[in-house]
Amino acid sequence: MSATPKRVIPRLLQMVLVIAGAYFSFILLFDVLLGQLIPKSLLTMYMVFVVAGVVMVFTFTEEGAQELAGPIKALVEDPSRKMVRNVVFVIVPLLAGYYTYSSMLPSFEAPVELRTIHPAPPNKFKAYGKSYNLATLENPYRKFEKEDPAKFKALVKEGGDVYIKNCQYCHGDKLDGKGPYASGLNPTPLNFQDVGTIAQLQESFLFWRIATGGPGLPAEAAPWISSMPVWQEFLTEDEIWKVILFLYNYTGRQPRSWSHE
Amino acid sequence: MLTQNIRNFCGAFVLAMAAMFMLSAFAPEANASEPTAATSAAAAPATATAPAAAAAAPANPAAPAAKAVVFPPAPKLTASDYPTIPGVNSRVAIWLVAQLHLWFGAFVVAVPMFVFIIEVIGMATRDERYDNMAYEFIKVSITAYSLTAILGGLLAFCMILFYPDLFKYMALIFKGSMWAYALLFFAESAVLYMYYYGWHWLQGGNRKWVHLTLGLLLNAVGLQLMFLANAWTTFMMSPAAVDAAGVFNGDTWAAIHNFLWNPINIHRVVANVAYGGSVVGAYAAFKFLSAQKKEERAHYDWMGYNANFIAIAALLPLPFAGYYLTAEMYAYSQQMGITLMGGVFAWIFIIQAVLIGALFLSANYYLWCGMGRSEGAYRYNPRIKYIAFVLVIAFLVWFTPHTLVLTNSELKDLGGPYHKYLGVLGIMPAKNTAVNYLLVFTFLSFMFYRRANKIATVSWASAGNAAQIALFTAGLINITILGVYHGYFTNTVYKVAASVPQVLTTLVIIIISVVIDAFMYKGAKDVAPLHWGRMPPRSQYALFLLAVSFTWLMGLMGYVRSGIRQHWHISNIFRDGSPDAFTPGLGYVASVVSVGTIMFMAMVIFVFWLSTISGRHVVAKGYWKEQQA
Numbered sequence: 019m020s021a022t023p024k025r026v027i028p029r030l031l032q033m034v035l036v037i038a039g040a041y042f043s044f045i046l047l048f049d050v051l052l053g054q055l056i057p058k059s060l061l062t063m064y065m066v067f068v069v070a071g072v073v074m075v076f077t078f079t080e081e082g083a084q085e086l087a088g089p090i091k092a093l094v095e096d097p098s099r100k101m102v103r104n105v106v107f108v109i110v111p112l113l114a115g116y117y118t119y120s121s122m123l124p125s126f127e128a129p130v131e132l133r134t135i136h137p138a139p140p141n142k143f144k145a146y147g148k149s150y151n152l153a154t155l156e157n158p159y160r161k162f163e164k165e166d167p168a169k170f171k172a173l174v175k176e177g178g179d180v181y182i183k184n185c186q187y188c189h190g191d192k193l194d195g196k197g198p199y200a201s202g203l204n205p206t207p208l209n210f211q212d213v214g215t216i217a218q219l220q221e222s223f224l225f226w227r228i229a230t231g232g233p234g235l236p237a238e239a240a241p242w243i244s245s246m247p248v249w250q251e252f253l254t255e256d257e258i259w260k261v262i263l264f265l266y267n268y269t270g271r272q273p274r275s276w277s278h279e
Numbered sequence: 280m281l282t283q284n285i286r287n288f289c290g291a292f293v294l295a296m297a298a299m300f301m302l303s304a305f306a307p308e309a310n311a312s313e314p315t316a317a318t319s320a321a322a323a324p325a326t327a328t329a330p331a332a333a334a335a336a337p338a339n340p341a342a343p344a345a346k347a348v349v350f351p352p353a354p355k356l357t358a359s360d361y362p363t364i365p366g367v368n369s370r371v372a373i374w375l376v377a378q379l380h381l382w383f384g385a386f387v388v389a390v391p392m393f394v395f396i397i398e399v400i401g402m403a404t405r406d407e408r409y410d411n412m413a414y415e416f417i418k419v420s421i422t423a424y425s426l427t428a429i430l431g432g433l434l435a436f437c438m439i440l441f442y443p444d445l446f447k448y449m450a451l452i453f454k455g456s457m458w459a460y461a462l463l464f465f466a467e468s469a470v471l472y473m474y475y476y477g478w479h480w481l482q483g484g485n486r487k488w489v490h491l492t493l494g495l496l497l498n499a500v501g502l503q504l505m506f507l508a509n510a511w512t513t514f515m516m517s518p519a520a521v522d523a524a525g526v527f528n529g530d531t532w533a534a535i536h537n538f539l540w541n542p543i544n545i546h547r548v549v550a551n552v553a554y555g556g557s558v559v560g561a562y563a564a565f566k567f568l569s570a571q572k573k574e575e576r577a578h579y580d581w582m583g584y585n586a587n588f589i590a591i592a593a594l595l596p597l598p599f600a601g602y603y604l605t606a607e608m609y610a611y612s613q614q615m616g617i618t619l620m621g622g623v624f625a626w627i628f629i630i631q632a633v634l635i636g637a638l639f640l641s642a643n644y645y646l647w648c649g650m651g652r653s654e655g656a657y658r659y660n661p662r663i664k665y666i667a668f669v670l671v672i673a674f675l676v677w678f679t680p681h682t683l684v685l686t687n688s689e690l691k692d693l694g695g696p697y698h699k700y701l702g703v704l705g706i707m708p709a710k711n712t713a714v715n716y717l718l719v720f721t722f723l724s725f726m727f728y729r730r731a732n733k734i735a736t737v738s739w740a741s742a743g744n745a746a747q748i749a750l751f752t753a754g755l756i757n758i759t760i761l762g763v764y765h766g767y768f769t770n771t772v773y774k775v776a777a778s779v780p781q782v783l784t785t786l787v788i789i790i791i792s793v794v795i796d797a798f799m800y801k802g803a804k805d806v807a808p809l810h811w812g813r814m815p816p817r818s819q820y821a822l823f824l825l826a827v828s829f830t831w832l833m834g835l836m837g838y839v840r841s842g843i844r845q846h847w848h849i850s851n852i853f854r855d856g857s858p859d860a861f862t863p864g865l866g867y868v869a870s871v872v873s874v875g876t877i878m879f880m881a882m883v884i885f886v887f888w889l890s891t892i893s894g895r896h897v898v899a900k901g902y903w904k905e906q907q908a
Contacts, residue, residue, distance in 0.1 A: 048700070048701075052699075052700055054693060054698055054699045054700055054701075055689060055692050055693065056701070057683045057684065057685050057686075057689050057693075057698070058686065058689070059683070059684040059685070060679065060680075060683060060684070060701070063633070063678065064675050066633075067633075067636060067640075067671055067674050067675060067678075068671060070637075070640055070671075071640065071667045071668070071670065071671035071674075072667075074640065074643075074644045074647070074667060075663060075664045075667045077817065078644060078647035078648050078650075078651075078660075078663060079651060079660060080651060080815055083815065083817070127686060127687060127688070128686075128687045130684055130685065130686055137617075137622060138614050138615075138617045138618035138621075138622040138623075139613060139614050139617060140614065141612070141614055141851055152613060152614070153612065153613065195694075195695055196694070204687075204690070204691075205690065205695065205696055206694060206695040206696075208695075209695060209697060212697050212702055213702075213703060213706060213767050214681045214697065214702055214703070214705055214706045215697075217770075217771065218621065218706065218771070219617075220613055222613070223613060223617070271770075272769070272770030272771065273770070273771075274770075274771040275770065275771065275772055
């Protein structure tokens with residue numbers, strides 16, 4: 019068993035510095051360097067695990083745990099530290115009180131929202147006066163991707179025309195959700211370039227969402243917030259399928275499917 | 280003579296068991312010849328709905344021509360069809376009872392699995408400590424077994440009481456397997472009691488073989504029981520052999536072998552072992568902390584180590600079994616898949632990720648603390664911080680949600696609900712990659728622990744270490760490439776499929792490392808004798824945390840599995856017409872599951888306490904009348 023080396027920085031302070039370092043690294047990385055802030059809720063979750071990991075590393079040996087707890091024990095038990103103890107015992111409850119006060123203080127900010135981006139689709143839905151089964155519904159033009167690439171290209175182009183005439187005002191001409199009207203909407207329109215949006219979905223899901231729009235969202239988990247028009251009132255069924263081809267083609271994504279072909 | 284008797288007895292028992300299995304095979308035929316309404320009429324409560332009764336009428340035994348079974352359509356219920364008891368919330372009552380039954384059931388199905396393996400190890404190594412440990416584990420499960428049975432009965436009672444029409448509908452379809460279930464339960468009880476009470480009797484030579492056979496039989500029956508119950512549950516999620524009106528048109532096997540049956544079977548077998556390991560780990564921790572003697576502490580420390588080993592060993596394949604189950608659910612129904620992973624249930628998966636994080640961290644922490652048993656561990660201590668760093672980073676990826684919880688100002692700043700950089704961590708390829716890192720580095724912790732007290736003496740030790748470093752490096756690169764390339768630059772088929780080579784890579788790393796270590800540390804020198812019992816109390820709380828996290832996690836995911844049916848009793852064919860036919864809020868769910876977890880842990884501590892008092896013997900001097908010699 020080796021002797022515990024004399025440390026320049028006390029172990030407790032080391033631990034606090036590591037935790038503070040991790041906290042400010044997140045802020046620096048996201049808020050400053052990458053220019054996309056890290057949400058408070060996520061940062062809190064991150065820090066819970068960072069603190070857990072750091073405490074584990076500092077306490078897995080008996081010597082480490084004792085060295086860490088030493089100053090805390092001394093603060094409570096050592097008669098020579100009466101003054102420091104009194105100061106700490108005043109500051110800690112004050113900080114807790116301040117935290118409680120700030121948390122309870124009424125705010126004009128709207129409450130945090132757990133918004134569901136991808137609503138669960140129904141098994142069947144009605145559009146264009148007929149019933150569609152989402153489990154079996156397929157894009158009738160998808161087959162041309164392999165069977166007749168020239169025709170497929172022409173269909174994609176037609177879909178692009180429909181998109182530019184109808185969709186780009188909100189979803190953007192780069193399909194990144196930054197169309198001219200986007201800033202007026204909350205929540206903002208979906209960014210199709212994001213790997214977590216259309217690439218995660220089957221074409222039948224897109225058809226349902228486009229055809230029935232915001233009002234067609236399911237009753238479950240209502241109320242929904244969506245400015246999506248009911249496109250079956252403005253576009254034909256064919257136009258919707260073509261625009262779906264365009265969405266995937268332009269973004270370079272493939273619709274979710276279960277076959278390798 | 281005794282051996283002969285045992286053989287005869289075992290032979291008769293095996294025959295009886297075979298007969299029981301055959302019985303379930305005949306069940307479909309029994310269905311075909313039995314008039315359905317005979318049982319249903321007997322079981323039908325006064326609240327049976329008119330359509331159901333009308334539909335059942337043609338199959339009434341009073342009609343002589345009714346030979347073939349005509350199943351009724353799924354009843355269309357209204358709130359008044361559900362009996363209520365003032366002051367009792369039917370859904371919460373059945374939710375808690377079912378969950379408590381499942382927790383105990385998982386425990387008692389799992390314990391015999393690893394008890395059997397431990398017994399085999401003891402037999403092969405002739406190390407009695409293993410035999411004693413296996414006995415102690417099964418002793419704990421005996422009391423839990425009674426509670427499982429009581430809660431199972433209570434669950435059936437609650438089903439009949441609160442959801443009579445659903446129970447009747449299910450019983451009509453599954454009556455063959457329900458009958459087999461009841462018989463198997465008797466068999467399970469008989470074998471378990473013989474296995475436990477015969478432990479010290481069936482020792483040595485052929486007797487030990489007989490005992491092991493009983494253990495094997497116990498596991499076979501236990502798993503059969505679980506598979507049957509799984510069929511009922513999965514039928515409610517993915518009904519098979521039914522038309523749109525809910526008219527059943529198949530046989531019992533068709534109903535059992537529904538789309539999600541096998542994925543759930545696999546997931547539950549693996550999860551149960553991990554869960555059982557964690558609960559007996561908590562038992563060992565309980566005994567360790569209350570031990571008065573050094574020898575007792577050493578014994579329970581060793582037991583806790585083995586329990587943690589079992590839990591981790593089963594935890595390694597668990598994320599993949601879970602992923603397979605979820606992928607199958609998505610394949611079965613786009614609606615279920617999106618509700619699970621992208622819809623309202625997605626937030627529960629974030630909590631799940633946090634709890635799995637707690638599991639891995641506590642298991643690793645226990646291993647790191649365990650290195651304190653060895654004098655040679657100091658060589659490895661400086662490396663632990665790097666493992667911890669990777670584990671924490673992997674967790675951050677593991678639980679980063681795709682859709683963030685944002686304040687209005689954050690939403691405006693980010694320009695939408697997705698984060699440009701963190702958003703990519705929110706989907707499954709990132710999670711799969713992270714979880715493989717978690718597993719590989721948890722295994723690394725275990726390797727360090729195993730090596731801590733040993734010094735390799737083979738001449739090729741350096742080359743062996745270099746090969747292992749190369750293996751880990753190549754494996755991690757492969758996992759990363761599979762995750763990044765297939766996850767983000769190919770379509771979803773390959774994205775989902777890439778998880779298979781990822782896990783295979785992890786398994787290859789683990790298996791080859793174990794093989795190399797086995798040869799490299801053959802005849803290795805011990806640094807010093809291991810100090811079993813030299814563990815800080817906080818390490819034992821890590822074992823408790825493991826059990827509590829597992830329990831909470833099972834409760835939460837149990838809700839997800841059941842709640843995914845939303846407003847359906849049986850997905851898309853039998854609508855829930857009760858006042859509770861809505862998906863509760865996440866806070867409410869968390870509260871119910873938390874209450875269930877507290878109830879279960881209280882009952883488990885009661886079980887632990889019972890095992891403590893069973894060994895106590897008080898000599899009550901002067902209390903008993905002295906007997907004449």
